Amino acid sequence: MSASRRSARLLSGLLIGAGAAHLAAPRPFDALVPRSLPGSPRTWTRLSGIAEIAVGAAVAAPRTRRTGALGAAALFVAVFPANVKMAYDWRHRPAPLRAAALARLPLQAPLVLWALRVHRGEGPAPRP
Template identity: 65%
Template structure:
């Protein structure tokens, strides 16, 4: 693994760790985008996804588990896509700035999934 690969992996770990911490420090915005069709408490989904992000960040940070962490990150980014769709639907009548954020998150999932796969060594470097 090159120095650039390590930096890319640690950057992804940092993004995931930051988001994971935010799920616990400021859970309300995450609660709001949990699809209502899911059973149980929205807060539970917020905390579980935050814990998953922290665990995946740790896996990526450790070279021995980095490939598995990258695959898990790609899976997580794909799994949270319905929450981003819900946010876009909920904010369709919001201010232009909020709509731009909500709609901008949708295509952002593709490079995030690819980033996880790259860290896992499953796709060529982007």
């Protein structure tokens, strides 16, 4: 299997797994929904889970991989405010939890870049 195909499969698995988690155990994700969004946090949690599964499925299929990967990049950007909210809300939690919440923030950039590499049909980033 080529590196680009393996990368796409891994990205697809990550997205589908995250989406399934949003649907199977929504409560922790509800707390991440910014209050400024209209409607119920549970609705946003479900919608984001469905979006992750749909984008993951699109990335998995060779015919829709490029479009799905662009959708994944957009999704990673769209959920960034939830990660900011989590970091803010967890600022008084124990240090390991605070560190985990803060670590999510810079992780979005490599996820976006990964999705864009899959869109271009490239494999994983070269190692130094």
